[in-house]
Amino acid sequence: MFHRRQEESSTGAKGCERNVTPERKLCGAEDFTSRYARRYAPLVTMPPVPKSDKPAKAEKAAKVDKADKKVKSVKTESAATPAKSPFADVTASDATLRRFLHGLPGVDTVGLEARAAALGTRSIKTTAKAYAIDLAISMIDLTTLEGADTAGKVHALGAKAVHPDPTDRGTPTTAAVCVYPDMVATAKAAVAGSGVKVASVATAFPAGRAALGVKLADTKDAVAAGADEIDMVIDRGAFLSGDYMKVYEEIRAVKEAAGPARLKVIFETGELSTYDNIRRASWIGMIAGADFIKTSTGKVGVNATPANTLLMLEAVRDFRAQTGVQIGVKPAGGIRSTKDAIKFLVLVNETAGPDWLDNHWFRFGASSLLNDLLMQRQKLATGRYSGPDYVTVD
Amino acid sequence: MTSRKPNPFEYAPAPESRAVVDIAPSYGLFIDGEFTEAADGKVFKTVSPSTEEVLSEVARAGEADVERAVKAARKAFDKWSALPGAERGKYLFRIARIIQERSRELAVLETLDNGKPIKETRDADLPLVAAHFFYYAGWADKLDHAGYGPNPQPLGVAGQVIPWNFPLLMLAWKIAPALATGNTVVLKPAETTPLSALFFADICRQAGLPKGVVNILPGYGDAGAALTAHPDVNKVAFTGSTAVGKQIARALAGTDKKLTLELGGKGANIVFDDAPIDQAVEGIVGGIFFNQGQVCCAGSRLLVQESIQDELLDSLKRRLSTLRLGDPLDKNTDIGAINSAEQLARITALVDTGEAEGAERWSAPCELPSTGYWFAPTLFTGVTQAHTVARDEIFGPVLSVLTFRTPDEAVAKANNTPYGLSAGIWTEKGSRILAVANKLRAGVIWSNTFNKFDPTSPFGGYKESGFGREGGRHGLEAYLDV
Structure with a gap:
């Protein structure tokens, strides 16, 4: 694998020497300072990228409490037409996309996991803990994705999202409830007027094994029912067989079908298996217009881990540095305790940075996590542990 | 503590409790199983580098005390060396277990006396100390199989002088193999960090180690010189500066003492353009800012391929801006205090020289506490082989950044130093790792990682970084008559 990357980049360089046009030379050598450009300059031409992160700042400034305005501001930035996309040349063909993805810096497994573990030793106490618990609650996509879901179950979940702790009305609401498309209308009614979003999985979740038309219909149906956010799954089969273009096109199509809804793209990292694959999938998602990149469905053996989330946080950090566009991250599945959630927030804080410490940019896909956060929150307030009978069972 | 831009997620102080360690107002020398005053009654104070608070007053060993200690060690040698290896192993296993049991106490003590973050003493120093004793305890009854023929014999009394950067770990590196092979020891800890060695003396008593097998002489360079020059010492092991190492080598010339030296370094960390960038940045940070750069094998020279210099330096600076400098006892502290005012002055002088010679200085934006000895993580760019800082x-948190164009140039620059202790190679290409490692003249070479230690792995230098190996099977040789 190492050798192939070397070969590719060296043939690319030769190709460049053979037909250097003045325009290309300028683009590759002078104006183009972005991170991965160097590897790609011989292959693709891209417009120069502004050095400052002003777009992101401007967007932050424009961010107001009304969440729908947030969505609009994001939309204007990330839903650029293909012609204007800085990655138009990357996605020009199967070959350019593959070369781009395979030219991303490799990920050293041992080093990545060691860094995630080291950040896991941060000691978050007292005021910092109180802040982190409230932040984590506000970032939860409270989820029920079961065959046995009923209107009653979804209604209860919605009530819990709006008032997580019946004993303390000051508890923040969760970011969203996450349900199957046929439950969107029910969920929407359950959280009406609260500011809690309704997210719907779509595109033949969790396997994603359906025809594109079915996936798009699934998406449109959810949006029509009122979903504010769509959680799609990528076609892992296409990704693993090397058909990156199919994955990319499908995300673009779903993005279009989702219209105003924010799009979360689930990679199912447990099935992609290697960190190099997770980094490549992250970039496909970001280039294709994802508003969030998300680890997993929660339906396979390995779901969100500190290491794969750290890697995706690095990806969104690098993407913003290169394009000015900020993208959210959502680890999902397997995060059950307050301790774990705080570790993820430390990863966010020290990798992507404080700009991501907001439920517009970071979410937890979880269900049982909420009760543990509530128990810890009660403990901080009262000084003693209550117990599972003092939080609601849903 | 740190002066980053206001962050809603500011970590609240999370200090490790000082109450777990009970530091006495004064300590004596540990000779023949007893704590005793110095013959001339001299004492010195040891301070906490992060606060300049006096921690304790410690007896200062002189020539007469060296005489006493060597005599005690000589007396203990016959019985100790005659013990079956399995019996010596039992003592070492017992010591290792006590260290594990008291590791929290020892970690806090080490942090107080040395200034390094509790995160490091807790997660690196103490686990490695225990691991070293466990490892050499295992060798004690297997020396026949170490590759030195049947029944290899110990040397006698070992005189050992250790530095202040890893006080207890360096003690473990010295004492564990010496005892396993049947030698007795007289050890002098550094004058700025004597306390953990004195706590170790207490552990020896707790373990019931026979009197005189381990003797600890806190003191200054004069005591070290007297110890290494003592005629009844058979083996000298020194870890410290190259200048002192040369003095010792001169003093020992013509004697039959066996000598091992582990001296300075100027490790090259070589980053090729196909390196895993995010992990390389972590490795560079760990390579030079671990223990405030006060590590002989630190990766203090970053050799980066010119084509990725900008992106790597941007990432590195961003990462350095997140380092948390402050109270070493705080569990979230990444960068602690410099060990002494003297060391701080040395670092400052060399950094000033670097600036005067035209290298471009960049320091992480962090506020330094008003008391104690502190130096912000710093890097120099535009450095050439001709600069003093290269x-x-x-021996501080200062990284010099140089560039190269080809693998051959990287190797040439990496080897272009009087030292040869450590080096790092960062590339995703396995064949390049092997090719470059074969050409580097350094005792320890890490690939796609840095500053990883293990008792099973021999450690030592080329050229002015010293000779002899510590750790692993190879570490036995220094203490055997082979």
Whole structure:
């Protein structure tokens, strides 16, 4: 694998020497300072990228409490037409996309996991803990994705999202409830007027094994029912067989079908298996217009881990540095305790940075996590542990 | 503590409790199983580098005390060396277990006396100390199989002088193999960090180690010189500066003492353009800012391929801006205090020289506490082989960044130093790792990682970084008559 990357980049360089046009030379050598450009300059031409992160700042400034305005501001930035996309040349063909993805810096497994573990030793106490618990609650996509879901179950979940702790009305609401498309209308009614979003999985979740038309219909149906956010799954089969273009096109199509809804793209990292694959999938998602990149469905053996989330946080950090566009991250599945959630927030804080410490940019896909956060929150307030009978069972 | 831009997620102080360690107002020398005053009654104070608070008053060993200690060690040698290896192993296993049991106490003590973050003493120093004793305890009854023929014999009394950067770990590196092979020891800890060695003396008593097998002489360079020059010492082991190492080598010339030296370094960390960038940045940070750069094998020279210099330096600076400098006892502290005012002055002088010679200085934006000895993580760019900061060991949190164009140039620059202790190679290409490692003249070479230690792995230098190996099977040789 190492050798192939070397070969590719060296043939690319030769190709460049053979037909250097003045325009290309300028683009590759002078104006183009972005991170991965160097590897790609011989292959693709891209417009120069502004050095400052002003777009992101401007967007932050424009961010107001009304969440729908947030969505609009994001939309204007990330839903650029293909012609204007800085990655138009990357996605020009199967070959350019593959070369781009395979030219991303490799990920050293041992080093990545060691860094995630080291950040896991941060000691978050007292005021910092109180802040982190409230932040984590506000970032939860409270989820029920079961065959046995009923209107009653979804209604209860919605009530819990709006008032997580019946004993303390000051508890923040969760970011969203996450349900199957046929439950969107029910969920929407359950959280009406609260500011809690309704997210719907779509595109033949969790396997994603359906025809594109079915996936798009699934998406449109959810949006029509009122979903504010769509959680799609990528076609892992296409990704693993090397058909990156199919994955990319499908995300673009779903993005279009989702219209105003924010799009979360689930990679199912447990099935992609290697960190190099997770980094490549992250970039496909970001280039294709994802508003969030998300680890997993929660339906396979390995779901969100500190290491794969750290890697995706690095990806969104690098993407913003290169394009000015900020993208959210959502680890999902397997995060059950307050301790774990705080570790993820430390990863966010020290990798992507404080700009991501907001439920517009970071979410937890979880269900049982909420009760543990509530128990810890009660403990901080009262000084003693209550117990599972003092939080609601849903 | 740190002065980053206001962050809603500011970590609240999370200090490790000082109450777990009970530091006495004064300590004696540990000779023949007893704590005793110095013959001339001299004492010195040891301070906490992060607060300048006096921690304790410690007896200062002189020549007469060295005489006493060597005599005690000689007396203990016959019985100790005659013990079956399995019996010596039992003592070492017992010591290792006590260290594990008291590791929290020892970690806090080490942090107080040395200034390094509790995160490091807790997660690196103490686990490695225990691991070293466990490892050499295992060798004690297997020396026949170490590759030195049947029944290899110990040397006698070992005189050992250790530095202040890893006080207890360096003690473990010295004492564990010496005892396993049947030698007795007289050890002098550094004058700024005597306390953990004195706590170790207490552990020896707790373990019931026979009197005189381990003797601890806190003191200054004069005591070290007297110890290494003592005629009844059979083996000298020194870890410290190259200048002192040369003095010792001169003093020992013509004697039959066996000598091992582990001296300075100017390690090259070589980053090729196909390196895993995010992990390389972590490795560079760990390579030079671990223990405030006060590590002989620190990766103090970053050799980066010119084509990725900008992106790597941007990432590195961003990462350095997140380092948390402050109270070493705080569990979230990444960068602690410099060990002494003297060391701080040395670092400052070398950094000033670097600036005067035209290298471009960049320091992480962090506020330094008003008391104690502190130095912000710093890097120099635009450094060439001709700059002082590229040649002299700074022994502080200062990284010199040089560039190269080809693998051959990287190797040439990496080897172009009087030292040869450590090096790092960062590339995703396995064949390049092997090719470059074969050409580097350094005792320890890490690939796609840095500053990883293990008792099973021999450690030591080329050229002015010293000779002899510590750790692993190879570490036995220094203490055997082979």
